[in-house]
Amino acid sequence: MQLPPADRTTSPFTGFTRAHWEVAADALLAAVEPYASPDRALYHLPGERTSWSGRLSDGLEGYARTLLLAAFRRDEKALERYADGLAAGVSGIWPRIEDRSQPLVEAASIALALRLTRDQLWDRLDDGVRQRAAAWLGDALTAEPWPCNWELFPVTVGGFLAEIGHEPDASRTAIDRGLERIEQWYAGDGWYTDGDGRKFDYYNGWAMHLYPVLHAWLERDERLLELYGDRLSRHLSDYARLFGGDGAPMHQGRSLTYRFATTAPLWLGALTGRTPLTPGETRRLASGALSYFLDRGAVDDRGLLTRGWHGPDESVLQGYSGPASPYWASKGFLGLLLPADHEVWTARERPGPAERTDAVTPVGPPNWLLQSTRSDGVVRLHNHGSEDVRYDPYYTRLAYSTVTAPSPSYDNSVLVGDDPSRTDIEPLGAGDGWVASRHTAGGGARVTSVVLARGAAEVRAHLVAGAAPGTPVRVTGWPATEGVQAELLPVFGLDDALTGVTGEDATLFVALARLTADADPVPLAELVSVRADEHGAVEVRWSDGETLLVRLGAQAVEVT
Incomplete structure (x- = not known):
């Protein structure tokens, strides 16, 4: 042409x-x-x-x-x-x-x-x-x-x-x-x-x-x-x-x-x-x-x-x-x-908008969180409310972006007992820098998820309930794509391979994630620190000193 x-x-x-x-x-x-x-x-x-x-x-x-x-x-x-x-x-x-x-x-x-x-x-x-x-x-x-x-x-x-x-x-x-x-x-x-x-x-x-x-x-x-x-x-x-x-x-x-x-x-x-x-x-x-x-x-x-x-x-x-x-x-x-x-x-x-400023914007009806960074022009969509299982994986993943495509290896998912399904998504709200939902996975387990975002950094927390004790859980992040760096670091409940197992009660899994096209990004661990406990409490401290406390429960998520 x-x-x-x-x-x-x-x-x-x-x-x-x-x-x-x-x-x-x-x-x-x-x-x-x-x-x-x-x-x-x-x-x-x-x-x-x-x-x-x-x-x-x-x-x-x-x-x-x-x-x-x-x-x-x-x-x-x-x-x-x-x-x-x-x-x-x-x-x-x-x-x-x-x-x-x-x-x-x-x-x-x-x-x-x-x-x-x-x-x-x-x-x-x-x-x-x-x-x-x-x-x-x-x-x-x-x-x-x-x-x-x-x-x-x-x-x-x-x-x-x-x-x-x-x-x-x-x-x-x-x-x-x-x-x-x-x-x-x-x-x-x-x-x-x-x-x-x-x-x-x-x-x-x-x-x-x-x-x-x-x-x-x-x-x-x-x-x-x-x-x-x-x-x-x-x-x-x-x-x-x-x-x-x-x-x-x-x-x-x-x-x-x-x-x-x-x-x-x-x-x-x-x-x-x-x-x-x-x-x-x-x-x-x-x-x-x-x-x-x-x-x-x-x-x-x-x-x-x-x-x-x-x-x-x-x-x-x-x-x-x-x-x-x-x-x-x-x-x-x-x-x-x-x-x-x-x-x-x-x-x-x-x-x-993606060229003007860094922004983390909740979108109410779909229960999405849009995360954009001016330095690389990447926009990320955290999906905590859109679902159509007939057309998986383009609806059911936890996140999408303008520089990646859903991969056959179940990127941006929580696999409970090796089952990557995510159905019956129930929005649990979105606010300033966060979004949460609950869904069914792994033959009936309920997963409560929340993501907090700042710049290109993300904190992802998942509370898995209803699975038999000892059920393996694996958390995945952004797919690898040429010219883009994808990171996923274990924080709580996960080993270096991003896997863990459920306990007798609801079990918490937390990871840091990032998708960036910046050539030399600041180490992710310098941007955010996280503390968590087995009761579903997650404390997130961003590098500018702002601290948020997240409480994940079987029925709701509270962010303060």
Whole structure:
């Protein structure tokens, strides 16, 4: 991908301007064209099909997700090609939208693209094509979604169909039903779970906020925009902290192959005026993420997005990750809806949170602790409240970062009797420099955990109860990664191999941990000292003299 020269005047951190985003969008669109069917209704990108859908559905996914990119780009020539594909697709080629089927997902991208480019695409179609397209999309109004972010796909389709006057009553019913259903998953302070339970991840940004806010904005509904826009603004206060100084998003949650779709809520805040971020900070974070992935092999030598994180990587895929799935990254180009003279494009880049100062920030609803260090730009997420065992290990580890990926050897875990499982996570609170939770492990043992953080240093304490006396316990820390130093030192209850055994009662295990990209860090033992006893009391003294007393119990954690 041949990008324009870096502009270090306007963009001192990334060198990227709007021109870089335009060139990237154009290159991605050009690269998929050889894989379009002769009628352009399907895009059969190379790679193994998923067991989730099938060849037709995968081809539809390729059409819909790249159409969304063309819509954000507002590329007349590209939209003409997609108009041809739409006419063919709704004439019997595309699979029907049925309950919990992949075409329901793709219908939302198609409907949103048509709504955003109505003057360029939809209004220029023949009446017969419009009627068939509306009828095909109309099945989304009554198709039952999976009980998660899928509830917003009928909302998005309904918004477009209501606008063009197709089945207005059914469209409004689908909109109201979907928006009502997601209310049960709003956890407060700008955070949703992705369905029942405690599934907190990037679906907050590229689905749970994106569709309602865009719907309200396109509807010009000030009441809805105030509701969903205010939630988005609050969310962005936390969300901006999930990006490292090198531009990397946090490596946590599912569907990570969407990569720079993580930038969508950043642009969305600027587009709707619902953001706490300055224009220069918004562009710095978004351009940093795009640059991060383009520099690390996200696009192969054919110009196609691969299924992975940097390059191809099966470890980040799910059963629904087909050849075209990565093109939900198109959502990251939402910023192109902003005109070239908008201040988000013209303002000088400003540093992101990870570049401004060392910070240890609790995030309430997910019960996370975000720990960033300015010297190396690394952001660490201590997870004491997000869980979805279907997609382990991207939810169930104790910690994640912007420079590491979960390893097969169970990093950041407590293994009770060699069992690494972590289920039934119960948040026990988060505060100034600490976060705690309790979970089930080792065939029924309950582990109460707390981490205290300062700078890059961490104190990790685990109280294991309910295991038979003599049960082996092993504590693991950060995975080894090139260019990053990971440390884990035993403090109490653990030998030099970070193993111990349970006693007759609840047993305490304490370790010091650190993940740093600094070349010559101060020895960890000089930053913090710890004393602990078998009753679950841990005294932590930081090098500046501040002392905290932690009491771990079977039911609660107290930090004073």
